[in-house]
Amino acid sequence: MDQEQFWILILHCFLMGINAIEAKQWVETFYKDSTPSETTIKRWFADFKRGNVEFTGSFTYLAKPY
Known part of the structure; x- marks a missing residue:
């Protein structure tokens, strides 16, 4: 999954x-190895x-490279 897709999932959670x-925690349930860091979220x-x-x-502030 790319960063834009994660961003959309996190925006959905926020909303x-x-x-x-x-x-x-919710995103890690499904995408264990590729989730953005807690700091990024x-x-x-x-x-x-x-x-x-x-x-x-x-x-510009990604804490975890992909």
Whole structure:
């Protein structure tokens, strides 16, 4: 799965009211070896809370290379 697809899954979790830790655990249930780091997910959540829900196509702060 690529980063955009993970970003969309995490955005979905955010919109459902799931917190960042629960979102990480949920995604890891299905994509154990390729999930973004907890730090990345928390940053995405912070972006979502600021109203940034547009995918820009670049992730300058990825904590886990793929």
